[in-house]
Amino acid sequence: MSKLIPAPWWSLFLLLFWLLLQNTVSFGVTLLGLILAVIIPLYTMRAREYPTTLHRPLLAVQYFLILLVDIILSNFNIAAIILMPKKRIQPALIEFPLDVTGSVPITILASTISLTPGTISAELARDGRSLLIHALNVQDADATVQQIKQRYERRLKEIFQC
């Protein structure tokens, strides 16, 4: 990667972020945004402890869209559980063995788990090899683990190649 733009995706994100913040797209605003998108990564590069590379950007977009749909579904799911009168829920603490490595992928996976149907990531194991998940209503814990593995972790592994 070039020295001027050490983290192109980050720069692009900063530019979009700037344009959203300004809520207009004019020449001056875009120019300033471009300058900031170059300067900020250069200046803060040293503070980035966990360098990660996005190997499959298109897959990342797909991941985001899947996540968006799942979040909407999970909202209805939880709403149903809350509104159902006297429905016996079956919570469980589940151990989720991690296949992905690296701080950024694990963070994304943990956040995904918290945002999707019925599960919250509660704790990362000391050795960093598994996540503790609290599930609101599960019958089959292994199925839940497999589902998360198939749906999210597999994709994250491909995106970050870890």
Next chain:
Amino acid sequence: MTDLPQWADLLISFFLVLGSSFAFIGSLGLLRLPDFMARLHAPTKNTTLGVGSVIIASMLYFSVTDSLSLHELLIAIFLFLTAPISAHLLAKAGLHLELEMTENTRDLRKKPEQYSDKDH
């Protein structure tokens, strides 16, 4: 009210009602669910759709009446970034304080010592 076209009127109202319903259900969940960990599920999930819908309504309203307005998306981005993290920290605190969970919670930890502060 300003002169909104009827389709926009309906669409905006739809998203506002949807959003506020979900925000309400999320708060109701705090009241109805049995224990601390279960209660965490309601606000993390339902507020995202609640706020999300209100944001969509706001974007629609200002895009129709004024010019294209997208900076509400930033609120959504920050919410998506922060909601799971605050939930994670709360869950972590709950675990370490060993708060009581409802009796039908199944603890399927194989290596509980991996998730504890205490030295075994």
